[in-house]
Amino acid sequence: MDADGKTLFVESEGGLHLTDHHSHHVHHHNHQLFRQIRQIALLFGVIGVTCFILYHSADSFQSLPHSFYSPRHDQSGNGLVKLKKVLEKAKTEDRTVIITTLNEAWAAPNSIFDVFLESFEIGNQTQRLVNHLVVVALDQKAYSRCLALHPHCYALSTNGKDFSSEALFMTTDYLEMMWRRIHFLHSVLKLGYNFVLTDADIIWFRDPFSRFYSDGDIQIACDFFWGNSSDRNNLPNGGFNYVKSNHRTIEFYKFWYASRAAYPGLNEQDVLNKIKFDPFVSQIGIKIRFLDTKYFGGFCQPSKDLNQVCTMHANCCIGLDRKVHDLKVTLEDWRKFLMLPANLKASHTSSWTAPQLCSFIPVNLPTSAKNNVQQERKN
Numbered sequence: 001m002d003a004d005g006k007t008l009f010v011e012s013e014g015g016l017h018l019t020d021h022h023s024h025h026v027h028h029h030n031h032q033l034f035r036q037i038r039q040i041a042l043l044f045g046v047i048g049v050t051c052f053i054l055y056h057s058a059d060s061f062q063s064l065p066h067s068f069y070s071p072r073h074d075q076s077g078n079g080l081v082k083l084k085k086v087l088e089k090a091k092t093e094d095r096t097v098i099i100t101t102l103n104e105a106w107a108a109p110n111s112i113f114d115v116f117l118e119s120f121e122i123g124n125q126t127q128r129l130v131n132h133l134v135v136v137a138l139d140q141k142a143y144s145r146c147l148a149l150h151p152h153c154y155a156l157s158t159n160g161k162d163f164s165s166e167a168l169f170m171t172t173d174y175l176e177m178m179w180r181r182i183h184f185l186h187s188v189l190k191l192g193y194n195f196v197l198t199d200a201d202i203i204w205f206r207d208p209f210s211r212f213y214s215d216g217d218i219q220i221a222c223d224f225f226w227g228n229s230s231d232r233n234n235l236p237n238g239g240f241n242y243v244k245s246n247h248r249t250i251e252f253y254k255f256w257y258a259s260r261a262a263y264p265g266l267n268e269q270d271v272l273n274k275i276k277f278d279p280f281v282s283q284i285g286i287k288i289r290f291l292d293t294k295y296f297g298g299f300c301q302p303s304k305d306l307n308q309v310c311t312m313h314a315n316c317c318i319g320l321d322r323k324v325h326d327l328k329v330t331l332e333d334w335r336k337f338l339m340l341p342a343n344l345k346a347s348h349t350s351s352w353t354a355p356q357l358c359s360f361i362p363v364n365l366p367t368s369a370k371n372n373v374q375q376e377r378k379n
């Protein structure tokens, strides 16, 4: 555990990962922790292989041992009551909530959370959406900051503990938190709520709901979108998705979470890229749609149309300071666009002045995708 409680998310950095959801704060005195995590990871590897074998020898997913699936952090008891209360208050008429997760670094004044909230203020008809936003705080400081700024805050517990009553968040690593989030979202679906999950480093310019497909169970934004919303070769980004609560999505999230064991060491997004081709996913009958970066863009592949864009994600970006800087630049671009007279808006062609600090070409793309990306960059 980090003594000052600041290391909340350890990011899969090093430029090897396509996207980077969260800030990276690794302190030198954490070597001890990392040694422990390595040992735990090794253990998980062993468990993973065991479960992988179990899974593949089983006729269906349902025969996975239950104790593996919902071990430590089920949304239960007090946590579940609180969660229901928050969701009930924040839901839209059709039981949809917007969910984001926050840690201390992101919640600090003048950091990601402030920029995120500001985007709702200056977006087009996005102000009312804030009433449906549930902020899931991953530690005590993020929870306090949320309470100071926002009506719907939820402290996510781990190991049955409630962060809100703890002085320090018992930190684990990035992977653990991202998987925790998948598990949490599964709980939300089981309670019968649809959700739009948005990383807080995604700024909102317009109401996205009219851009969602009527027939998608899961609709997911992309780092790179190749033009066909049904094509699983698109490269999804787990940081923004719209998921309807039904038996297919509940089954899918259960499978996604359990698949962690089959791919030890991968984050939830990399595992998604594996399991999106899994026959079991077809068997569930789930309809996955990939969202066009024209509406749901990011620094990897920015929307080229300010008249249509709904969101901009600080993906393809490493480091909290860079993200904050470039998101602020992006908000400034948006402000300038809003000030243009209507006729100039319509004919507006000039693109974003960001990313400035964030830009990098991800290196772990499949070769085919790499060629597409290079082509993109030339255009």
Ligand SMILES: *[C@@H]1O[C@H](CO)[C@@H](O)[C@H](O)[C@H]1NC(C)=O
Residues within 6 Å of the ligand: 124, 125, 307, 338, 345
């Ligand atoms: C904002 O939304 C309104 C209503 O949908 C629309 O008429 C207007 O053109 C939008 N403005 C921008 C800048 O998109």
Ligand SMILES: *[C@@H]1O[C@H](CO)[C@@H](O)[C@H](O)[C@H]1NC(C)=O
Residues within 6 Å of the ligand: 228, 229, 230, 231, 232
């Ligand atoms: C889009 O992708 C789906 C799934 O791969 C395929 O069935 C469909 O034919 C594609 N549509 C077009 C227009 O290429």
